[in-house]
Each structure stands twice: as structure tokens, then as C-alpha cells.
Amino acid sequence: MEKDALERWNVWSGIYSKLRAVLMLAASDPEGTGFTAFIQAMNNYLVRLLTAMRENEPIVWFNLGWNSEFLYAMDITGVCVQQMGVFQNIAQNNDETNALIDLAEAHGLPSDLCSADKMSTGAMLKRIYPPPIAHVNVNTPCDSQIVAAQAQAEIAPAPQYFIDIPYYHDDRSVAYVADQLKGLIPFLVRCTGRAFDWDRMKHVCELSNKIMENIWEWNEWRKNVPVVQASKLCALNLIVHIMFSGSEDGVRFSEGLLEEARLKARRGDRPFEERARAIWYQDPVWWDLHLYDWMERELGLTLPIDVFGFYANHGLIDTSSPEKMLWGLANKLIRSMPMARNFRADADFYIGDFMRLVEDYQADCGIYAGHIGCKHGWGAIGLLREACRRVGLPLLVFEFDMFDPRIMGKDEMKNELSRFVNEIVLPRKASGAKADLRAWRW
Amino acid sequence: MTTTAGVDIGSTASKAVVMRDGRVLGAIIGPSSTNPAKTARGIFEQALEEGEVAKAEVQYIVGTGYGRAHVPFANENISEISCHGRGAFHYLPSVRTILDIGGQDTKAICVDEKGGLLDFAMNDKCAAGTGRFLEAIIRNMEISLDEMEKFHFQGGDPCIISSMCSVFAESEVINLVNEGVEISRIIKGLHISLAGRIATLAKRVGVIEDVAVTGGVAKNRGVIDAIEQKLGVKVKRFPEGVDPQLVGAVGAAILAADRFAAQSRK
Numbered sequence: 001m002e003k004d005a006l007e008r009w010n011v012w013s014g015i016y017s018k019l020r021a022v023l024m025l026a027a028s029d030p031e032g033t034g035f036t037a038f039i040q041a042m043n044n045y046l047v048r049l050l051t052a053m054r055e056n057e058p059i060v061w062f063n064l065g066w067n068s069e070f071l072y073a074m075d076i077t078g079v080c081v082q083q084m085g086v087f088q089n090i091a092q093n094n095d096e097t098n099a100l101i102d103l104a105e106a107h108g109l110p111s112d113l114c115s116a117d118k119m120s121t122g123a124m125l126k127r128i129y130p131p132p133i134a135h136v137n138v139n140t141p142c143d144s145q146i147v148a149a150q151a152q153a154e155i156a157p158a159p160q161y162f163i164d165i166p167y168y169h170d171d172r173s174v175a176y177v178a179d180q181l182k183g184l185i186p187f188l189v190r191c192t193g194r195a196f197d198w199d200r201m202k203h204v205c206e207l208s209n210k211i212m213e214n215i216w217e218w219n220e221w222r223k224n225v226p227v228v229q230a231s232k233l234c235a236l237n238l239i240v241h242i243m244f245s246g247s248e249d250g251v252r253f254s255e256g257l258l259e260e261a262r263l264k265a266r267r268g269d270r271p272f273e274e275r276a277r278a279i280w281y282q283d284p285v286w287w288d289l290h291l292y293d294w295m296e297r298e299l300g301l302t303l304p305i306d307v308f309g310f311y312a313n314h315g316l317i318d319t320s321s322p323e324k325m326l327w328g329l330a331n332k333l334i335r336s337m338p339m340a341r342n343f344r345a346d347a348d349f350y351i352g353d354f355m356r357l358v359e360d361y362q363a364d365c366g367i368y369a370g371h372i373g374c375k376h377g378w379g380a381i382g383l384l385r386e387a388c389r390r391v392g393l394p395l396l397v398f399e400f401d402m403f404d405p406r407i408m409g410k411d412e413m414k415n416e417l418s419r420f421v422n423e424i425v426l427p428r429k430a431s432g433a434k435a436d437l438r439a440w441r442w
Numbered sequence: 443m444t445t446t447a448g449v450d451i452g453s454t455a456s457k458a459v460v461m462r463d464g465r466v467l468g469a470i471i472g473p474s475s476t477n478p479a480k481t482a483r484g485i486f487e488q489a490l491e492e493g494e495v496a497k498a499e500v501q502y503i504v505g506t507g508y509g510r511a512h513v514p515f516a517n518e519n520i521s522e523i524s525c526h527g528r529g530a531f532h533y534l535p536s537v538r539t540i541l542d543i544g545g546q547d548t549k550a551i552c553v554d555e556k557g558g559l560l561d562f563a564m565n566d567k568c569a570a571g572t573g574r575f576l577e578a579i580i581r582n583m584e585i586s587l588d589e590m591e592k593f594h595f596q597g598g599d600p601c602i603i604s605s606m607c608s609v610f611a612e613s614e615v616i617n618l619v620n621e622g623v624e625i626s627r628i629i630k631g632l633h634i635s636l637a638g639r640i641a642t643l644a645k646r647v648g649v650i651e652d653v654a655v656t657g658g659v660a661k662n663r664g665v666i667d668a669i670e671q672k673l674g675v676k677v678k679r680f681p682e683g684v685d686p687q688l689v690g691a692v693g694a695a696i697l698a699a700d701r702f703a704a705q706s707r708k
Contacts, residue, residue: 385561385647389552389560389648394559394560422521423521423523423559424559424560428558428559428560433554
């Protein structure tokens with residue numbers, strides 16, 4: 001094995017070993033089926049990746065937001081270039097994450113770029129990802145992703161297929177994306193040498209539909225007052241769609257989340273008192289998801305949903321014909337996929353989703369956890385703040401980085417959250433003040 | 443009849459207010475010390491004396507300010523954000539944005555039409571934009587804080603002084619003094635610099651009128667003038683006889699009355 005390949009193998013097998021340990025720990029809680037299914041799916045993915053590396057199978061790099069259904073339909077192993085952060089953080093390798101971010105910055109990436117993309121570029125520079133046979137990219141949700149996609153092409157040259165995502169969410173936009181997805185099929189066949197079969201794609205889309213149905217039902221269960229499951233599980237929904245859409249692992253993952261919600265809702269017990277509910281309307285704190293446990297325990301603050309957990313219902317993929325499948329996949333990509341859905345179009349769309357979540361999930365406040373690299377989110381902060389003020393809804397705004405604890409540490413974040421909850425949210429709730437959500441539109 | 447007290451232990455000054463049914467009976471401002479508990483006791487007793495109220499008559503006491511945890515006789519301590527919000531709303535029900543300029547930090551506080559806190563932002567990591575900024579800088583100019591207002595309105599173009607860092611600003615002021623620049627121009631420049639920081643903070647929460655300014659620095663009409671210029675809004679003045687430096691302690695006393703009423707209902 002060449003030197004790069006050996007080092008790469010060691011990195012991924014090291015992460016696999018750590019995730020095995022996390023899996024054993026997760027499995028010791030028989031009721032925590034959501035988190036266990038997540039770790040199990042991640043483990044299974046690593047086995048596939050290690051096998052593909054060993055067997056020299058074709059590997060396609062892609063960025064988050066795209067439909068992984070194509071990979072499962074063609075039995076291709078994919079590497080979502082932004083996945084490294086989630087793996088490293090779940091394996092508690094924060095120092096590794098920071099080192100990759102620093103490496104990317106040292107190579108000239110601006111420090112205010114999204115850390116997910118800096119980290120992915122760092123991982124590419126360190127040759128951690130196995131060489132790709134092709135790249136598939138979407139130019140959403142942000143400019144940082146495009147920079148990372150350019151880095152992909154430069155650092156690991158291979159044929160690249162770029163899917164252009166339009167600004168709006170209308171049918172014309174869906175058709176435009178569907179047409180590009182159609183063009184993707186011969187590209188993947190040509191690059192990977194794998195066959196494409198519509199019957200196989202139909203099966204994959206059916207699995208994808210099953211996942212969506214599970215997630216929609218799970219979203220419904222999360223509306224329970226009090227919240228029935230840990231707040232930290234919200235963000236995992238994004239991982240389902242990025243890495244496991246159209247797979248059996250994805251079905252099991254979504255079933256795990258759903259079963260746990262059903263069980264806990266039926267029983268109705270919670271280990272702490274829910275004093276306030278918040279919509280976490282930006283990126284999660286990947287570097288320490290235990291922060292949410294602290295929030296629940298110490299502040300009585302829960303997150304029924306966040307921007308990654310919410311999966312908008314725009315219907316299932318119609319599997320009756322190839323054209324309809326492509327349309328359904330495009331529809332899912334631009335109308336439901338977290339981030340791809342939220343960070344495009346005008347600010348009214350972004351704010352409208354937030355207000356809808358506040359209403360549907362009976363939230364007492366909003367938390368704009370301002371990931372510093374997310375300029376798309378920050379671009380709307382003034383309007384979001386104004387809208388919240390207009391309806392009388394408390395909104396906490398702070399700067400942090402979802403993968404880099406050096407920007408804002410846990411203690412400082414706890415301080416912000418405590419002050420917000422104790423000074424504003426709870427006194428308002430005690431006074432009976434209610435937000436008038438109809439008042440936000442200007 | 444409800445008699446309550448608010449004790450606000452700030453970084454520079456400590457304040458105590460005794461109220462009965464929404465009316466201030468006694469109010470005292472004194473310097474803070476290295477022993478906040480002793481300071482709190484001293485000013486509280488002075489406020490009682492001024493209001494001719496016996497200690498036993500006070501039914502509920504709220505401590506606030508940086509030293510709020512060291513008011514041993516308080517029934518409860520509440521942060522200065524809530525107290526300034528409540529105190530300002532008590533005097534000015536039309537107020538929606540409150541800028542509290544204290545000795546050690548500055549806060550921008552938003553309240554709704556019922557006086558409930560809606561949002562706030564704090565500058566508690568940097569002296570620029572606080573009363574300490576002015577205090578530190580004028581020591582090179584041999585004038586008192588009270589004189590600053592007079593100089594502000596004496597005319598002349600303001601000097602441009604950095605608003606980013608009080609240490610650098612101090613060096614700039616020393617240079618200006620050595621160059622023989624008129625004091626009034628330097629003072630006006632300082633006020634504009636301070637107001638620039640405060641305006642940035644205020645814009646983080648959104649400036650909705652009416653705007654009021656509380657805290658010791660609010661007594662300096664030169665600073666108020668500079669804030670009005672920076673924000674482009676007219677700052678709402680407190681009614682005659684209300685000291686903006688006491689607003690936090692008044693808010694604490696009002697919240698004490700609320701707490702006492704809630705406790706009595708139980």
C-alpha cells in the first residue's frame with residue numbers, strides 16, 4: 001500500500017474504532033434507538049468506505065445537498081466532502097478538526113469561510129479522502145460550498161458535474177434541476193463504469209420515500225409538549241438525507257428516531273422539567289452536542305426542532321416513471337433538504353419557515369446560533385430580528401462556529417443561553433406575554 | 443401599602459432606593475468600595491433614613507448590579523438588565539429601547555409595550571463605550587466629569603478620536619492636549635467616540651423609539667447630544683427630578699414590589 005493510502009486507511013479505521021466504542025455506549029441505552037441507529041448507520045458507512053478503499057472501487061465525491069439516491073442506485077460509494085467534521089466530532093476528535101481547519105487556512109482559504117468547507121479542504125489537502133473517480137456538486141446552499149467544490153477539482157482532479165440550483169422554489173426551478181439530474185446519469189455511468197437501472201432506482205426512491213414518511217412523522221412527534229426526545233437529536237435529520245437517502249441504513253436510522261419518539265411520547269416521562277421551548281434556527285453545535293443536554297437539565301430549555309431537523313413536506317417521489325422520479329428527486333432537493341431549502345430565495349421565505357416552526361412547535365423563543373461562516377444566514381439576521389421584535393418573540397443572536405470551539409467556547413455559550421433564558425424568556429412566559437405571529441409580514 | 447427597596451451595587455457607584463406604592467421615599471448614591479456588602483448596608487441605611495422608613499417596614503428587597511450577589515439582606519437578586527428595563531419603563535411607558543451606560547459596561551435593552559424584556563446586547567469586555575472610558579481619559583486633562591458637559595456645548599469642531607480602544611484613545615488625547623488643541627473640541631470628540639460605540643451596540647438589538655439613556659453617564663447632556671446625533675433619534679428625557687443613575691435601583695424596588703405581591707397571593 002502506498003504511503004498516502006496507508007495513512008488514509010489508518011485515519012478511517014481509527015475513526016471506525018472510535019465509532020464502534022460510541023456505538024457500544026449508545027446501545028447500552030435500549031430506549032435511545034435514534035442515536036444508536038445513527039451511529040450504526042455511520043459505522044456501516046465506514047465499513048463500505050474501507051471496503052471500497054481496499055478493493056479500489058470507484059468513489060464519487062459530492063457536497064451536501066445532493067441526492068445520494070443516485071449513488072445507492074448505482075452501488076457507488078460516495079464521500080460527502082463535508083462529512084469529515086461530523087465524523088471527527090462524534091469521535092470526539094476536536095483537535096483533528098481544528099488542525100484541518102488551520103491547514104486549509106494556511107493554504108489560503110479565508111478564515112471567514114464555513115468551517116465545514118475549510119475542514120473538507122483540509123481533509124483533501126491531507127489526502128484523507130480516497131481519490132475520486134468523479135465529482136458531483138450542487139451550488140447551494142452557500143458560496144463556501146462552491147469554494148470547497150473548486151478545491152475538490154484542484155486538489156483531486158477528476159471529471160466534475162455541477163448542478164445549478166436556481167434561486168426560487170417554483171415548479172420551473174424543480175423542472176430545471178430535474179433536467180440536470182437526467183444529464184447526471186450518463187455522466188456517472190461513463191465515469192464509474194457502473195450500470196444504471198431504472199428498476200433499481202425505483203426501489204431506491206421507495207426507500208427514500210419511506211425515510212421521508214418516517215421523518216415527517218418524527219417531526220410530528222417532536223411537536224409534543226413537553227418534547228419527548230433529547231434536543232440533540234434534531235440535527236441528525238440532516239445526516240439522514242445527506243448520506244443515507246435511498247438506503248436501508250437510512251430507513252433504519254429514521255425508524256430509530258421515530259420508534260424512540262413514539263415510545264417516549266406514549267410513556268410521557270421526561271427526566272427534567274421543560275420550562276421553555278426554542279427553535280434553534282441555525283447550525284448545531286457539532287463540537288459538543290452535550291451542550292443541549294446541559295440546556296435541558298440546567299435551564300429547562302428544549303429544542304423541539306432546529307433548522308436541520310425540520311424536513312418540509314412537499315410530497316413523496318412519484319416512482320411511476322423515470323421522468324417523475326427525476327422530478328421528485330429535484331423537488332426534494334430544492335424544497336425539502338435542510339439548508340438547500342432555507343438559504344435560498346428571499347428573506348421572507350427564510351423568516352416564514354421560522355415563524356411557522358415557532359407556531360407549529362409552540363416555541364417560546366428563537367435562537368439564532370450564528371455560525372460565522374454562514375453568510376447566507378447572517379444576511380437575513382436584521383430582518384429576522386425585526387420580524388421577531390414585531391411579533392414579540394424573544395430571539396437570541398450570538399456568533400459561534402459549528403465545528404470550531406475556538407470561536408466561542410462552551411462556557412461563553414452557556415453564559416449567553418442562561419442570561420437569555422433567565423432574563424428574558426422565563427420572565428416573559430411567567431407574565432403571560434404571547435407572540436402575535438400574524439404580525440410579522442410587512 | 444407596600445414598601446420595598448432596590449439596592450444597585452455598580453462597579454463605580456452604588457445606589458439604594460426605598461419605595462412605597464410606586465413612590466420614591468428615599469434614594470442615595472454613593473461610591474462603590476472593595477467591600478460590596480458593607481457598601482450595600484451603608485447606602486441602604488442612608489436611604490431608609492432619608493425616606494424616614496424603619497427597616498422593619500421594608501417588605502421585600504432586590505439587589506442588582508455587579509455586586510448584587512453581595513447584598514446579604516436582599517430577598518432576591520435580579521440582573522441589572524431587568525432592573526434598568528423595568529425602571530425606565532416605569533417612568534417612560536413609551537420607551538422601547540434603553541441604553542444603560544454604566545461605569546464598567548454598556549447595555550442596549552429592548553422592551554415591549556408592556557415593559558417586558560425582549561432583547562438585549564452587552565458590551566462587557568471592553569472599556570470603550572463605558573463611563574470608565576471617560577473617567578480614564580480625562581485624568582490627563584485636569585477637569586472633572588461634571589465639567590465635561592459644559593465643554594461639550596462650547597462650540598468648535600470635534601476632534602476625531604478612535605472609538606475602538608480606550609487605551610489608544612487615551613494616547614490620542616494626550617497627543618491632542620500636547621498639541622494645544624482646545625479642550626472643548628477634545629471633549630466633544632470623546633463624547634462622539636463614546637456615542638459611536640453605544641450606537642453600534644444599540645443597532646445590534648435594533649433602535650426603536652422612544653429611546654432612553656440610564657446610568658451615571660446619562661447625566662452628561664453632552665453624551666446624550668452625541669448619542670442623538672449618532673442614532674438620529676431624539677432621546678426621551680426622564681421626568682423632572684428623576685436621576686437616570688437611580689433608574690436601575692428604582693427598577694429593582696418595583697420588581698421587589700411585584701415579587702412581594704406574587705408571594706402574598708400564594
